[in-house]
Every structure is written in structure tokens, then in C-alpha cells.
Amino acid sequence: MLIWKRNLFVCWIGVFIAAIGMSEVAPILPLYIHYLGVQNTSLVSQLSGIIFGITYLITAIFSPIWGYAADKVGRKPMILRAGIGLSIIYLLMGFVPNVYFLIALSVLQGAFTGYSTACNTLIATQTGREHVGYALATLSTAGVAGSLLGPTLSGLIEAVLGLQAVFFIISGLLLIAFIISLLFVQESFVRNDKKSQGLREIWHSVPQKELTIVILITFFVLGIGLYSIEPIMTPYVSQLSPNTSHIALISGLVFSATGLSNIISAPRLGKLSDKIGAHKVIMISLIVSGILYIPQAFVQNPWQLLVLRFLLGFAMGGLIPSISIMIKNITPDYLTGRIFGFNMSLGYLGVAAGSVLGGQIAGRFSFQYVFYITSALMFLNAVWVYFRVYKKWDKAVLSESFGKE
The missing domain is CATH 1.20.1250.20 (MFS general substrate transporter like domains)
Structure with missing residues (x-):
């Protein structure tokens, strides 16, 4: 092997x-x-x-x-x-x-x-x-x-x-x-004996600062998008379902549907990223995710919601891998661990922010507004990625490739 x-x-x-x-x-x-x-x-x-x-x-x-x-x-x-x-x-x-x-x-x-x-x-x-x-x-x-x-x-x-x-x-x-x-x-690791750097020195060492910021914040938004729905899932299913005896089971199925389709789509979209570029896959995934949040606000029963959540997982499957690929492509190897670490931190903060945001929006307005606002975040992020990443990506990767050589 x-x-x-x-x-x-x-x-x-x-x-x-x-x-x-x-x-x-x-x-x-x-x-x-x-x-x-x-x-x-x-x-x-x-x-x-x-x-x-x-x-x-x-x-x-x-x-x-x-x-x-x-x-x-x-x-x-x-x-x-x-x-x-x-x-x-x-x-x-x-x-x-x-x-x-x-x-x-x-x-x-x-x-x-x-x-x-x-x-x-x-x-x-x-x-x-x-x-x-x-x-x-x-x-x-x-x-x-x-x-x-x-x-x-x-x-x-x-x-x-x-x-x-x-x-x-x-x-x-x-x-x-x-x-x-x-x-x-098995790891072929060459120790970097450079003097330890503070955050300011590390940031000065990042070659593609603007692209890195956009990618990290996109991961934060993804955390919000994935978990803004979690605190409202069970009460939303309760509102949609006339049968209250199996709410926990139905809610679990609806929540798991996104993860299941994510598992199916992620490796395939990862291969697609290798062929056409992660920046293209992430744009498509953000737009499709933004579209799929909207009809979830209009469903009439839990099974319609389950189907839409399943489809959402296919789109979401292109986001996490694409973000990781983009970080790898524009980050020198000696900084990769630190940038991945910051990326994971923002992901966890996005999970926390999404959970709080979803609960607050549902409490102050309605369940439907959670889907509207999450969709808007996805679309806004897609626009930002298009102007700040997509249009500059090929040149940035080429520049970084020459830098590594």
C-alpha cells in the first residue's frame, strides 16, 4: 500500500x-x-x-x-x-x-x-x-x-x-x-529550526494573507450554517408533525440525513477539486447550499425536510475538503499546522455561534427566519469568495508554487 x-x-x-x-x-x-x-x-x-x-x-x-x-x-x-x-x-x-x-x-x-x-x-x-x-x-x-x-x-x-x-x-x-x-x-518530517515566532511574526510569514483570511472566515460561516439549525430541529419537526410519539426518532433521522449524504459526496467532490480546482467547487457548494436552505422554511411535513437536508449534505460535502485543499495549496509546509489549527478554532467558534444564533432567531422571530438568514450568509460568503478568491486563485497558486520551488 x-x-x-x-x-x-x-x-x-x-x-x-x-x-x-x-x-x-x-x-x-x-x-x-x-x-x-x-x-x-x-x-x-x-x-x-x-x-x-x-x-x-x-x-x-x-x-x-x-x-x-x-x-x-x-x-x-x-x-x-x-x-x-x-x-x-x-x-x-x-x-x-x-x-x-x-x-x-x-x-x-x-x-x-x-x-x-x-x-x-x-x-x-x-x-x-x-x-x-x-x-x-x-x-x-x-x-x-x-x-x-x-x-x-x-x-x-x-x-x-x-x-x-x-x-x-x-x-x-x-x-x-x-x-x-x-x-x-509514516512521516517524512524535516524539523524547522527557525526561532519561535509570535502571532505577528507568523502572520508576516503567511504569503497569501487576504486569501487566507477569506478561507478561514468561510470555515467559520460553514460552522454557523451547519449548526444554526441544530437547536431548532426538534421543535421545528414537532411543529411539522401531527404524530408526537416519534419526534425524537424523526428529528434524529432529519439531522443525520445531512451527515449521511455528506459522507457520500465528500470524496467525490474532493476528486473533482483535484481536477477542476477547489475554488470552483467551493463556489458551487456555497451557492447550492444557499439555495437549498430556502425551501426548508416552506416544508409541510418532516419528510420533505428530510429530503432537503439530505440534498444539502451533498452540497456541504464540497465545502470542508475544498477549504482544506485551498489552505494546503497557498500555505508553506512549515506553516500548515498552524493555519490548520486556526482554521479548526474558527470552525469550533462557528459551531458555538451557529447554535446561539439559531436559537435566538427562532425565539425572537420564527423557525423560518433561521433558514432565511443562514441562506443569506451562504450567498454573501459566495459573493465574497468570488471577488476575493475565485478571480485571483490561479495566479495565487502559481505564485505560491514558484515560491515553494
């Missing part, structure tokens, strides 16, 4: 497991907090929000830090650090005596993440230009697939083995990911 294919396979498994770990805790968190002795229902909800939110906030802070470390000491060491660190943290979560220890470990969980950033950087720098689009697109499906499977898996484990077993099993899976990464990931 070619080295890049082996690295991709191992990284896919690791990112998949890490995504399961992040997503499987959320559904059982209120139950586990109650299990740890918190009886007040309102307090359980508050603590669940704090624990879930703090993990993503700390992750956003630490992603650039681990990206910097990846550029300095190598990407494989960062994969191994995240793998063994998260494995130990999840194991300890299964033994916590009270909710305060759980909060502390959630902070550590956010601090030790970086698995996805390290894997993206490894694949981007160790894969040839002719295959990098397909490789990064395929890797992006791991996070989506893990996020889809996580909640279902945690429910099954909890029902059969109990709450603590959820943490023990994900710890064991991460340990397996650590071992196969240690044995099979």
Missing part, C-alpha cells in the same frame, strides 16, 4: 474514533451528571451546557497551539499525544466521584484534542498534489461519520452495560487508534 494511503487509512480510523468520543458524551451527559449525585433538573441542564460548551471553547483555544507544535516537532507526535491523552482522560471520566472532577476532565479533554488538526496537516503535507483533494475529502468524512454514530453508540452501550462503560469503551478504542498510529503512520 502506498504510504499516503496507509496514513489516510490510519488517520481516518483515529479521527472517526475521536469524533465518536466527542459526540457520544452529549446524549448521556445529563444522565451521568444525575448519576453523580445532582438531583435538581434545572441544575443538571445548566451543568450539561457548561461541560459541553467548555470542551469546545478550550478546543478552539488549543487548536492553534497544537498546530504550532505539529509544525515544530512533527505531525505524528501530535497524533500520538492526542490519542493517548484522550484515552486516559476518557478512562478517568468513568471513575469520577462527583461532577466537579467531570468538569475538570472536560477542560483537559478540550486541551488535549487536536487529533483532527494533526491528521489534516499530516495528510496535507505528505500527500502528492494530484491526490490531496481526494485524501482530505475522505478524511473529512471520518469526523462526520463518527459524529453520526456516536449518539447511537452511546445509547446502546448505556442500555446494555451502563453509563460508565461508555467512557471505558471509547478510551479503549482511542488506545487502539494510538497503537496503530504508532506502528503504521
Whole structure:
């Protein structure tokens, strides 16, 4: 097997497991907090929000830090650090005596993440230009697939083995990911012995500053677009469905539809990016996504919404890989980890902003306005990308290619 294919396979498994770990805790968190002795229902909800939110906030802070470390000491060491660190943290979560220890470990969980950033950087720098689009697109499906499977898996484990077993099993899976990464990931890393740089010096080293800003903010907007709908999904489905006995199941199907089609389309759109250019794929994806949000405001039943969400996933499948490919194409290898780290931070902040924005818009206006405003964001982003990236892309990539030579 070619080295890049082996690295991709191992990284896919690791990112998949890490995504399961992040997503499987959320559904059982209120139950586990109650299990740890918190009886007040309102307090359980508050603590669940704090624990879930703090993990993503700390992750956003630490992603650039681990990206910097990846550029300095190598990407494989960062994969191994995240793998063994998260494995130990999840194991300890299964033994916590009270909710305060759980909060502390959630902070550590956010601090030790970086698995996805390290894997993206490894694949981007160790894969040839002719295959990098397909490789990064395929890797992006791991996070989506893990996020889809996580909640279902945690429910099954909890029902059969109990709450603590959820943490023990994900710890064991991460340990397996650590071992196969240690044995099979291969990296040709040349250490950069330049003096450590601050943020200002790093920014001065970025060759395509304007393009980089637009790409990073596009990833932030994507996070908003994906998660602005999440807080309103269940009540919106309840409003659409006359049958209230299966609301949770129907809402889960509607939410999962986007992820499922994303998994199908991402590798194909990644290959298309290798052929026609990521800047073209991202333009098409933004426009089609903006169009598909609008009819979701006019559906008459949950199954119409499910079909539209499924179609949206096909369009969204071109966004994350294209952003990764574009970063790789205009960023020198010695800066790739740091830029990917900043990109992941903005993605997590977009998730948080989208969740808050969707809930606030629905509360102040109506569910339909969430779709209108999200669609408008996609269209505005497409216009910005067209004038600031699309029209300048070929010249920028050519310039950077000569710079690398």
C-alpha cells in the first residue's frame, strides 16, 4: 500500500474514533451528571451546557497551539499525544466521584484534542498534489461519520452495560487508534529550526494573507450554517408533525440525513477539486447550499425536510475538503499546522455561534427566519469568495508554487 494511503487509512480510523468520543458524551451527559449525585433538573441542564460548551471553547483555544507544535516537532507526535491523552482522560471520566472532577476532565479533554488538526496537516503535507483533494475529502468524512454514530453508540452501550462503560469503551478504542498510529503512520518530517515566532511574526510569514483570511472566515460561516439549525430541529419537526410519539426518532433521522449524504459526496467532490480546482467547487457548494436552505422554511411535513437536508449534505460535502485543499495549496509546509489549527478554532467558534444564533432567531422571530438568514450568509460568503478568491486563485497558486520551488 502506498504510504499516503496507509496514513489516510490510519488517520481516518483515529479521527472517526475521536469524533465518536466527542459526540457520544452529549446524549448521556445529563444522565451521568444525575448519576453523580445532582438531583435538581434545572441544575443538571445548566451543568450539561457548561461541560459541553467548555470542551469546545478550550478546543478552539488549543487548536492553534497544537498546530504550532505539529509544525515544530512533527505531525505524528501530535497524533500520538492526542490519542493517548484522550484515552486516559476518557478512562478517568468513568471513575469520577462527583461532577466537579467531570468538569475538570472536560477542560483537559478540550486541551488535549487536536487529533483532527494533526491528521489534516499530516495528510496535507505528505500527500502528492494530484491526490490531496481526494485524501482530505475522505478524511473529512471520518469526523462526520463518527459524529453520526456516536449518539447511537452511546445509547446502546448505556442500555446494555451502563453509563460508565461508555467512557471505558471509547478510551479503549482511542488506545487502539494510538497503537496503530504508532506502528503504521509514516512521516517524512524535516524539523524547522527557525526561532519561535509570535502571532505577528507568523502572520508576516503567511504569503497569501487576504486569501487566507477569506478561507478561514468561510470555515467559520460553514460552522454557523451547519449548526444554526441544530437547536431548532426538534421543535421545528414537532411543529411539522401531527404524530408526537416519534419526534425524537424523526428529528434524529432529519439531522443525520445531512451527515449521511455528506459522507457520500465528500470524496467525490474532493476528486473533482483535484481536477477542476477547489475554488470552483467551493463556489458551487456555497451557492447550492444557499439555495437549498430556502425551501426548508416552506416544508409541510418532516419528510420533505428530510429530503432537503439530505440534498444539502451533498452540497456541504464540497465545502470542508475544498477549504482544506485551498489552505494546503497557498500555505508553506512549515506553516500548515498552524493555519490548520486556526482554521479548526474558527470552525469550533462557528459551531458555538451557529447554535446561539439559531436559537435566538427562532425565539425572537420564527423557525423560518433561521433558514432565511443562514441562506443569506451562504450567498454573501459566495459573493465574497468570488471577488476575493475565485478571480485571483490561479495566479495565487502559481505564485505560491514558484515560491515553494
